[in-house]
Amino acid sequence: MRGQAERVARALDPGPDTPWLSPACLRPVRAEGAPDPGSVIREWARAEAERENALRVLREGWSYTVAARDETTHYRLTAWPLVLPPAGGLRVYRRTHAAA
Template sequence: MTAQVLAETYAGDARTTVHLGGVLVASPRLALRWLRGQAERLANGLDPDPGTPWVPRTALRAVPASEPDAPAELRGWATDDECQGDALHRLASGGEFEFVVRDAVCWYGLTARPLLIPDFTREAGALISA
């Protein structure tokens, strides 16, 4: 059996969950690298820089301090070395990782979990040579 890690991103609201993407990689470190990229992609889609050409100037507004700021939390997680280390340790020891943030109407989740995948080529070779 070979160990691989499934990393996925989700979003949703009170009624719906949407699978935004996933990847199967060879190590927890690669899974976290992919999740960091997804966190930044989600944050940039939700909260683009004010000078971004495709965003009308009137489309952006400041988030009041009383409201959750999902893009800021996603960016914060993606750049926090301590959070990354904790997630890496959890995955490397066989545990699952989940990070969920919310804004006023939706939630966004990053998940990863180790998978044991049978290596059928090795098993088939053992059967043939037996």
């Protein structure tokens, strides 16, 4: 989830050293009070305490969501806990092909 958060943040708010963009394409925009979803998601991805909180929530069986928005769009990254069979013997699953 952290990797996805970094990827989304880079897409929403690329830095001036982004290799696939010409520096002339970018300019800083800081409107007072304007939402900045790229920064919100990037800050979450870099906050160790929040990631620990996410792991705790997932261990308890709940989903965990990071959300941000701007004037027109809502962005959401969600993780759900996996339900695994009890530990024990190895289970092997094979795909079979139906005869034509």
